[in-house]
Structures are given as C-alpha cells and as structure tokens.
Amino acid sequence: MKPLCIAEMGHFFVGGRRARVAGRPVAEIQLVPGSPPYRADMNGEYLVASLYVEHARPEPVTRPCPLLFWHGGGLTGACWDTTPDGREGWKLWFLRRGWHVHVSDAVERGRSGYAPFPEIFPGAPLHRRVNDPWEQFRIGPSHAEGRAHPGHQFPLDHYEDFLRQCVPRFVGTDADMLAAYLALVERVGPCVIIAHSQGGHFACAAAQAAPDLVRALVLLEPSGFGAGAMPDIPVLLLYGDHIARDPRWVTLRAAGGAFAARTPRAALHDLPAEGLAGNGHMLMLERNSDAIAARVQGWLESNL
Amino acid sequence: MKPLCIAEMGHFFVGGRRARVAGRPVAEIQLVPGSPPYRADMNGEYLVASLYVEHARPEPVTRPCPLLFWHGGGLTGACWDTTPDGREGWKLWFLRRGWHVHVSDAVERGRSGYAPFPEIFPGAPLHRRVNDPWEQFRIGPSHAEGRAHPGHQFPLDHYEDFLRQCVPRFVGTDADMLAAYLALVERVGPCVIIAHSQGGHFACAAAQAAPDLVRALVLLEPSGFGAGAMPDIPVLLLYGDHIARDPRWVTLRAAGGAFAARTPRAALHDLPAEGLAGNGHMLMLERNSDAIAARVQGWLESNL
Numbered sequence: 001m002k003p004l005c006i007a008e009m010g011h012f013f014v015g016g017r018r019a020r021v022a023g024r025p026v027a028e029i030q031l032v033p034g035s036p037p038y039r040a041d042m043n044g045e046y047l048v049a050s051l052y053v054e055h056a057r058p059e060p061v062t063r064p065c066p067l068l069f070w071h072g073g074g075l076t077g078a079c080w081d082t083t084p085d086g087r088e089g090w091k092l093w094f095l096r097r098g099w100h101v102h103v104s105d106a107v108e109r110g111r112s113g114y115a116p117f118p119e120i121f122p123g124a125p126l127h128r129r130v131n132d133p134w135e136q137f138r139i140g141p142s143h144a145e146g147r148a149h150p151g152h153q154f155p156l157d158h159y160e161d162f163l164r165q166c167v168p169r170f171v172g173t174d175a176d177m178l179a180a181y182l183a184l185v186e187r188v189g190p191c192v193i194i195a196h197s198q199g200g201h202f203a204c205a206a207a208q209a210a211p212d213l214v215r216a217l218v219l220l221e222p223s224g225f226g227a228g229a230m231p232d233i234p235v236l237l238l239y240g241d242h243i244a245r246d247p248r249w250v251t252l253r254a255a256g257g258a259f260a261a262r263t264p265r266a267a268l269h270d271l272p273a274e275g276l277a278g279n280g281h282m283l284m285l286e287r288n289s290d291a292i293a294a295r296v297q298g299w300l301e302s303n304l
Numbered sequence: 305m306k307p308l309c310i311a312e313m314g315h316f317f318v319g320g321r322r323a324r325v326a327g328r329p330v331a332e333i334q335l336v337p338g339s340p341p342y343r344a345d346m347n348g349e350y351l352v353a354s355l356y357v358e359h360a361r362p363e364p365v366t367r368p369c370p371l372l373f374w375h376g377g378g379l380t381g382a383c384w385d386t387t388p389d390g391r392e393g394w395k396l397w398f399l400r401r402g403w404h405v406h407v408s409d410a411v412e413r414g415r416s417g418y419a420p421f422p423e424i425f426p427g428a429p430l431h432r433r434v435n436d437p438w439e440q441f442r443i444g445p446s447h448a449e450g451r452a453h454p455g456h457q458f459p460l461d462h463y464e465d466f467l468r469q470c471v472p473r474f475v476g477t478d479a480d481m482l483a484a485y486l487a488l489v490e491r492v493g494p495c496v497i498i499a500h501s502q503g504g505h506f507a508c509a510a511a512q513a514a515p516d517l518v519r520a521l522v523l524l525e526p527s528g529f530g531a532g533a534m535p536d537i538p539v540l541l542l543y544g545d546h547i548a549r550d551p552r553w554v555t556l557r558a559a560g561g562a563f564a565a566r567t568p569r570a571a572l573h574d575l576p577a578e579g580l581a582g583n584g585h586m587l588m589l590e591r592n593s594d595a596i597a598a599r600v601q602g603w604l605e606s607n608l
Contacts, residue, residue, distance in 0.1 A: 003363040004310040010386030010396070013468035018434070029475060031377060032505045032528035036555040044433040050468040052382065059307040073335060076415045078356065082314030092314070111380045111414045113471035116429045125420045129348040130322070164317035164354040167417035171333060201336045224336035251340040 001088070004096065009056035014187050015107070015180030016050035019120045048120055049173070051180035052077075052111035055102040056091070062098030064304060065215055066188045069103045070181065072197025072223070074128055074169045076110030077103035079196070083285040084158035084165075090194070090284050093293045102188060106199070107177045109167050125168035133163060137281035138242045138249060149242045153278040153286035162282070174202075181206050185213045192300065194218040196284065200225070204259075207231055216304055218296050221281050223252060225259045234303040235266040236296065240279030249281075267299070305392070308400065313360035318491050319411070319484030320354035323424045352424055353477070355484035356381075356415035359406040360395075366402030368608060369519055370492045373407045374485065376501025376527070376585075378432055378473045380414030381407035383500070387589040388462035388469075394498070394588050397597045406495075408488060410503070411481045413471050429472035437467060441585035442546045442553060453546045455582040457590035466586070478506075485510050489517045496604065498522040500588065504529070508563075511535055520608055522600050525585050527556060529563045538607040539570040540600065544583030547574075553585075571603070 026041040054077065055066075069080040069091060080091040080103050088096075095101045108114040108121060115121050131143035139156070140148030148156060155162075181202050185191060190213055195203035200222025207214035208228030217235045237256050243249045260268040271279050274295065279286050284293070330345045358381065359370075373384040373395060384395040384407050392400075399405045412418040412425060419425050435447035443460070444452035452460060459466075485506050489495060494517055499507035504526020511518035512532030521539045541560050547553045564572040575583050578599065583590050588597075 001312075004308075004313070006308040006310060008305075009308070010390075010392065011382055012386070012390070013465055016464075016468060031475065032502055033478075033531065034529070034559065035527050036552050038552075040430055042431065042433070044435065046431065047434055047464060047467050052468075054385070076417075078315055078415050081358070082316065086314075086316070088314065105415070110417075111382050111409070111469075111471070113380075113414075113468075116431055116472040126344055127346065127350065127420055129346070130351055131348065160320075160351060161317055163351050164320060164356075164417075165415075167415070168420040171335065174337075198336055223339050225338070227337065248340050248342075255338065 004092070005059045007057045007059040009054070011052060011054040013050045013052055015183040016047050017176070019046050019048050019115065020044065021046065021117050021119055042117070046115055046120065048115040049107045049176035049180060050112060051107055051184055052105045053102055053184055055100065056095050057100045058095050058098055060098065061100050063100070066191045067094055067099040067101050068184065068188065068191050068193045069101065070193060070195040070199030070203055071106060072199050074126065074166050076105045076165065076167055078110070078165045079282070079285060083155065083289055084161040085155035085287070086158075087289070090289065090293050093290060094297070097297060102184075104184060107180045108170050108173050114170070121170045122172055123170060125170045127168045128163070128166040130163060133166065133282070134159065138240065138246055139280050141245070149245065149278070151278040152280065153288050154280055154282065155287055162285070178202055178205050182209055185210050189213065190215050192216045192218070192304065194220070194296065195222065196220040197223050197281065204230065207233060216300065218300070220283060221252070222256060225255070230263050233265060235263055236299050237266060237268040238283065238292070238296070239268070239270050240281065240283045241272045241277055242280065269295070308396070309363045311361045311363040313358070315356060315358040317354045317356055319487040320351050321480070323350050323352050323419065324348065325350065325421050325423055346421070350419055350424065352419040353411050353480035353484060354416060355408050355411055355488055357406055357408045357488055359404065360399050361404045362399050362402055364402065365404050367404070370495045371398055371403040371405050372488065372492065372495050372497045373405065374497060374499040374503030374507055375410060376503050378430065378470050380409045380469065380471055382414070382469045383586070383589055387459065387593055388465040389459035389591070390462075391593070394593065394597050397594060398601070401601060406488075406492060411484045412474050412477050418474070425474045426476055427474060429474045431472045432467070432470040434467060437470065437586070438463065442544065442550055443584050445549070453549065453582070456584065457582040457592050458584055458586065459591055466589070482506055482509050486513055489514050493517060494519050496520045496522070496608065498524070498600065499526065500524040501527050501585065508534065511537060520604065522604070524587060525556070526560060529559070534567050536569060539567055540603050540607075541570060541572040542587065542596070542600070543572070543574050544585065544587045545576045545581055546584065573599070
C-alpha cells in the first residue's frame with residue numbers, strides 16, 4: 001500500500017472532574033523487587049472521567065471537517081485502528097481519503113483510565129468472557145463448538161486477536177461519558193461522528209445537546225439514541241446480517257427502525273439488502289470492512 | 305514541521321492466558337437507556353494479560369532494528385506519544401529519525417485491559433491522586449501550594465494534561481507483565497528497548513531472559529533491574545535532577561549506580577552533569593524532551 005503522508009498526529013485529553021476518596025487504610029508496599037518501600041495512601045483528590053483522544057491529520061486534508069470515531073461498550077479505540085486479521089481499519093481507511101481522523105477511548109476504558117474506587121465509579125464493571133463476543137455479536141451460535149453463522153464475515157482465525165481488545169466497562173457512567181464526548185465536540189468544532197453500538201447512543205445525545213457542532217452521524221448498530229430531539233442533520237444507520245437469529249438484536253434493530261422513522265433525514269440501510277451479506281455486530285473490522293467503509297464514504301459525499 | 309511519511313501503522317496484541325471465574329451472581333441489567341435487558345453472567349473463561357502494541361514504520365527505515373518503548377507504573381503508552389504541552393513526544397521524534405517504533409500499554413493498563421476479578425488480578429489497584437506525580441516525580445515539594453523545584457523543566461501549565469494520563473495499576477502482576485513483554489520481544493526479533501521507571505525493571509528482565517533478542521537498553525530512571533545476569537549489551541541509564549531532595553529517589557539512584565557498576569557495558573548519565581538541568585522523573589515529556597532524545601540517539605549511534 002502507498003505510504004501515508006501525515007501532517008500531524010498525537011493525542012490530547014478532554015473533560016474530567018475532581019472526586020475525593022477518604023477513609024481508606026494506608027499501607028507500605030514494594031512496587032518493584034528490591035525498590036524502597038512505597039507509602040500507598042489512596043485518600044485524597046483525583047481527576048477522573050477524562051477522555052483520551054488520538055488524532056491524525058493527513059497531508060492534504062480534503063474533507064470539510066474532522067471525523068470522530070466513537071467505539072462501543074467494552075471496547076477501546078483500538079477497534080477502529082487495525083482489523084483482527086491485520087488489515088488497516090477504518091481510522092486509516094478514512095485518513096487515506098483526506099479526513100482528519102480522531103479516535104477516542106471512552107471514559108473509564110483504555111487509555112482514558114478508570115477510578116478503582118466504588119465511591120467514584122459505583123458497582124463492579126462487566127467484562128467479556130471468551131464466548132461472549134462470538135455469541136452476542138452474531139458471529140455464530142456456539143463458540144465452544146466453533147459454530148459460525150453461514151457466510152459469516154468475521155475473520156474467525158483471528159477471533160482471539162479481537163477478544164484481546166475487550167476491556168471492562170462500568171455500568172452507570174453515562175453522565176461522565178456524555179460530558180466528556182461533549183467536551184470533545186466543543187474542542188474540535190463542527191464534525192462528523194461515526195459511532196458503534198453504545199457509542200451511537202452518545203453520538204445521538206451529543207448531536208441533541210450540541211446541534212450546531214455535529215454535521216452528520218453514521219450509526220453502526222447503535223444500542224441507543226439519546227433522550228432529546230434530533231437536530232436536522234443527515235443520519236445513516238447501518239445494520240449487519242443474521243439479526244433474526246437473536247431476539248435481542250431483533251429488538252435493537254426495531255428500535256433503530258423506529259428512530260429512523262421519526263428522524264426526517266435518517267437513512268437506515270440493512271447491509272444484506274445492499275448486497276453485503278454475513279456481517280455481525282463488529283462490521284467495521286470484519287473481512288469486508290473496506291467495502292462497508294466505501295458505502296459510508298459515498299453516503300457522506302452525497303449528504304454532507 | 306515536515307509531514308511524516310509512514311509505510312505502515314497500526315496495532316497488534318501479544319501474550320495472554322486463560323483464566324476462569326465462578327460462583328458470581330447473575331443479574332439482568334440495562335446497558336443503554338431503552339435497550340433490551342442484558343443478562344450479565346460473569347462466570348466462565350476469560351483471555352487475560354495480553355499486551356497492546358501500536359507501531360509505526362517510517363518510509364524509509366534507516367535504523368538497524370525495531371525500537372520499543374516501555375512505560376512506567378500507573379501510566380500507558382500515551383506518555384511517549386505527545387508531551388503534555390502538545391509537542392511531539394519520543395515516539396514521533398525517533399520515528400522521524402528512521403526507527404520502526406513500537407509503543408505498548410503494559411498488561412492490565414490502558415488498551416491492554418484488565419480483569420476486574422480478584423481471582424485473576426488479586427488486590428486493589430493503586431491510583432495517583434492529583435498531588436502524587438507532582439510530589440513523587442520531583443516536580444516540586446507541594447502541589448497544593450504550587451511550589452516547584454527551582455529551574456524545573458516540567459510544563460507546569462499542562463500538569464493536568466499529564467495527570468489525565470495516569471491509570472490504575474495492580475501490584476503483583478509482574479509475572480504476567482514480563483511474560484507478555486517477552487512475547488513482544490520474540491515477535492519483533494532483535495530490538496532496542498527504551499524503558500521508563502517500572503518498565504526498566506521489565507526491560508532488564510527481558511534482556512536477561514532473551515539475551516539474543518535485546519541489542520541495547522536505554523533505562524530512564526529505572527525502578528528495578530530484573531533478577532538475572534545481564535547479557536553483554538550496551539545499557540544507558542539516565543537520571544534527572546533534584547534527586548537529593550527526595551530520600552526515595554536517593555535510594556533508587558544508588559541502586560542504579562550499583563547496577564551500572566556491576567554491568568560491564570553500562571553507562572550512567574546524570575543529566576545535570578551533562579548540562580541538562582531541572583528534569584524530574586518524567587524526563588521524556590518535559591520541556592527539554594527533544595534535547596534528551598538527541599542524547600539518547602547519539603548514544604545509540606555510538607554503541608549499537
């Protein structure tokens with residue numbers, strides 16, 4: 001492939017709030033064998049719930065605004081970067097086509113970090129077992145038996161490379177997550193957001209809260225739609241294959257249909273009806289990820 | 305600055321092991337407002353303790369082997385990427401000079417993910433309070449009073465941007481961390497490792513365990529030195545300023561001196577004695593980070 005020409009790349013953080021921890025015991029511990037004792041006192045003030053954002057600006061930029069990628073629950077920005085089978089992911093696909101791309105790790109996930117104190121992030125985080133993405137993301141009915149749905153697009157030989165991307169997720173951090181995403185949108189200015197699964201919920205909520213700053217949304221199998229009124233912007237919803245095989249996905253797809261029906265400039269595309277069969281929930285990193293990216297790019301060119 | 309020319313970039317994962325969780329209660333929860341209930345059953349098998357590695361290969365590569373950056377405790381690979389004041393960090397500095405750079409997030413940190421189960425990673429993780437890096441990394445004696453050491457190189461106006469990089473760290477995951485770092489060294493082949501603080505301990509341990517695969521080490525204020533016999537490779541140790549002000553750092557610096565004395569091809573440089581004054585523990589991202597990088601590059605050219 002042709003070398004990438006990048007004017008600038010790196011990361012920044014946005015958002016965050018102060019929080020306090022008190023009443024914890026203090027211990028003297030050794031952090032590294034042979035090193036002097038370390039006084040581990042966790043009581044005090046923390047800066048929590050910031051958002052890690054990495055970006056890359058190509059040379060030249062040929063698109064009208066920054067492009068933001070917001071991942072789904074239990075994952076990090078790594079899902080946009082490289083596919084499990086080692087091909088360039090959507091971050092690089094769109095970068096090569098002149099977009100200034102931004103990939104974030106949601107609050108309390110990945111490089112955004114979490115606060116390991118129930119006073120700050122209540123409850124125990126969820127985490128994905130070896131079989132969960134296979135069976136929940138419509139790869140197939142049984143991981144243990146290695147059974148995949150017919151014609152599946154997931155790179156099955158690299159399933160464990162995908163599994164390694166999964167990180168714990170708290171439940172009940174929505175307010176922090178949305179606050180940080182809004183801080184991001186305010187920092188980059190008018191932008192397009194491509195959001196997956198749980199990220200789709202926050203992308204809708206961000207567009208509802210900052211209607212002048214979100215120019216278009218691409219929602220990949222979103223699991224929610226915010227709680228406000230959508231601004232008058234173009235919205236593309238994409239859904240993969242094998243939805244009828246899983247009652248939970250039937251419900252989620254129906255919610256997407258209802259959202260599209262009440263949103264004037266929304267377009268809902270079922271990929272199988274568009275000639276792209278076999279995708280599960282992780283459609284941006286399955287074997288036909290480039291073909292799906294090209295559909296998204298075409299829609300953006302027509303609608304932005 | 306000149307655009308970067310990059311032949312290839314992305315991420316991969318190495319390492320990891322299977323682990324089981326049993327006996328946990330099962331709950332029906334709602335992950336996103338309005339979405340169907342989710343059966344949260346955490347009992348089963350997990351793939352844990354993998355290592356996230358991002359890399360960028362410049363066009364052309366002009367250096368003899370890959371360059372690996374291993375961060376310190378309570379941080380992620382973000383510390384090599386961009387300085388808190390928004391300049392290019394060492395990852396990009398060395399990339400621009402023809403190195404194929406690799407930046408990892410240590411096991412259980414950042415994008416490597418953790419397992420939120422004490423059966424797998426015992427104990428509660430440590431986390432850094434607002435004042436901790438200021439006072440523990442030799443920025444100054446009091447964060448609350450805003451007092452920094454005279455002539456300090458830390459970009460104080462961006463202290464909170466650095467603080468946002470801090471993530472929780474477990475204690476007692478050394479075996480997992482080293483196993484994953486060894487898997488990385490085996491994957492990339494003969495390499496140079498630049499390691500900071502806790503990362504220095506693992507870099508020494510990796511060189512001791514895989515003497516044919518580590519060609520040189522650059523240790524930035526290492527907090528440990530492995531437990532085996534060092535191979536016959538060049539090793540550079542760098543220490544910053546203001547060490548005499550903190551008894552813990554006096555001890556750590558003395559351990560570095562003893563390691564250098566017993567390691568035939570080790571060179572220990574105190575930056576103040578080299579004309580670079582004012583650095584704290586985070587010397588790779590302080591205001592004179594480019595000047596320190598240039599010293600490292602010069603040493604590598606002379607010793608590799």
